Amino acid sequence: MTVSVSPGRLDADRVRLAGVAADTERLLATLPQPRLRTAGQRAEAAAAHDAARRLRTAFMNAYPDQVYDELTSGRTRHPRLDELVEAAAHTFPGLVPTPEQVARERSRAQVDQEGWQIDQGIFLRGVLRSATSGRHLMDSMLRPTPRALRLLPEFRRTGVLVTDAVRLERRDGVARLTLCRDDCLNAEDERQVDDMETAVDLALLDPAVRVGLVRGGVMSHPRYRGRRVFCAGINLKAISAGRISLTGFLLRRELGYLHKLVRGLSDDDPDRWTPPEQKPWVAAVETFAIGGGCQLLLVFDHVVAAADAYLSLPAAAEGIVPGAGNLRLGRIAGARLGRQVILDGRRVMAAEPDARLLVDEVVPPEEMDEAVERSLARLRGDAVVANRRMINLAEEPLDGLREYLAEFALEQALRIHADDVIDKVGRFAERSA
Known part of the structure; x- marks a missing residue:
């Protein structure tokens, strides 16, 4: 799947993205938790994720600044990372996981997670790759936290x-x-x-x-x-x-x-x-x-x-x-x-x-x-x-x-959900217990 960068296509493409994401979520809802899936079910889930993630990547490649400007009111607001991805979930359905999906994911052990952080990584990589939006996000993260103030x-x-x-x-x-x-x-x-x-x-x-x-x-x-x-x-x-x-x-x-x-x-x-x-x-x-x-x-x-x-x-x-x-x-x-x-x-x-x-x-x-x-x-x-x-x-x-952190955002999200990491940290947790 590809997303056209032709002017005026953003609204049409966000609808298309929401539809593909909804289809993926419906499929995943019919499957067991990740560690209980058969080889065939794992392949089915991976294919659905791959299609949706290709579309998310193309979407962020095409519209990083338009998306970011809409989320930050033309860069007049300075949301932190968690606030930014939550706003993206509401404003661009299917681009990143919803707060409910994130909460459900965090309630599960790593081995039972779907890997929605990977989709956040795709989004944040797109933002940080843009000099305009990425610098603004970095400036936002350099501001004192509300707790500190x-x-x-x-x-x-x-x-x-x-x-x-x-x-x-x-x-x-x-x-x-x-x-x-x-x-x-x-x-x-x-x-x-x-x-x-x-x-x-x-x-x-x-x-x-x-x-x-x-x-x-x-x-x-x-x-x-x-x-x-x-x-x-x-x-x-x-x-x-x-x-x-x-x-x-x-x-x-x-x-x-x-x-x-x-x-x-x-x-x-x-x-x-x-x-x-x-x-x-x-x-x-x-x-x-x-x-x-x-x-x-x-x-x-x-x-x-x-x-x-x-x-x-x-x-x-x-x-x-x-x-x-x-x-x-x-x-x-x-x-x-x-x-x-x-x-x-x-x-x-x-x-x-x-x-x-x-x-x-x-x-x-x-x-x-x-x-x-x-x-x-x-x-x-x-x-x-x-x-x-x-x-x-x-x-x-x-x-x-x-530029380094743009690639890190996705690379680390992929690694944290990789099978070898899940196996290693699981064995460490068992030994510690």
Whole structure:
């Protein structure tokens, strides 16, 4: 199926899309849940999905800016990812799953999901591929979250925020952000992403903060009791349970707090002539930075690691894509080491020479506190923010990130629903249980 790009065809093609999507949903309603389907039923469902997804892809290839403009009132509104896909479901039936389909999907384990996030990935890839619409969406995701704006007055008064996943404390001009999910060694899930973005927003919004620090908290896990742990990466149990979504985690994380660490916040002032607010950030790595924890280090201005820590990006072994790690790691550490870490699963020990391509300082564990404070003091200089802004602009142009994340949106959605991933995370969840 193809969609004509001739002027005036949008309304006709949206009706056609809605019809094909409705036919697909009627067929799927006659079939058992995915893991109970016979080989023939799986083939029947796959063919129906393929036809509908070809049409969705052609539709977004033809009309990305028209669709986005209608959803955002000519780019005068700034919806976030979840709001945008929900609006698309109502305005363009069949383009993305309905809120009811999404809710039903999230109530099921990964093995029983239909894979509607793939259709969201097709839509968001189309938006991000467009320089006009994609830049607007990225700007929308750089705005402070409503939660952060609601909490800002209290944080400015007390200098403290405590959530389920993080603790943020402002002291001596430093926003000290501690990852404190000791129940799962700071493994990432949607709750952690929401809390991290809130904390990053508050640190950027508070004029009393000059520099930020991210550090793992002290764990109660029997194996690491009493030790600080930076991050264990994505929570595989949450994937298996169907609680890792494209708009709430996989893409929100990249376009939300990680991008804010790099570029700071955007706002509603169209006539702003000064650059957006940015602040330098330090990371302190103890024990390990695995997966998303290692990705996180790639956006920091200075990384201090304990000599007994290690770094790894096991995404390929897990079957998924390590966020924007593929974009950043090779640039920072070199192409060969980047491939070894991502494709071969190489673990880099902080004490080995190659670790200096990924971190700035390696110190004995007992000297971490002093090393961290020294690095924070060095980043307080008046010209640090201006220079980091120009470095980040040169190293990671906005359109380069946009084009990468456009393809990531669909690639990661496909991988998260791939049979090998479902099998791996399912076995991990069983072992953990």
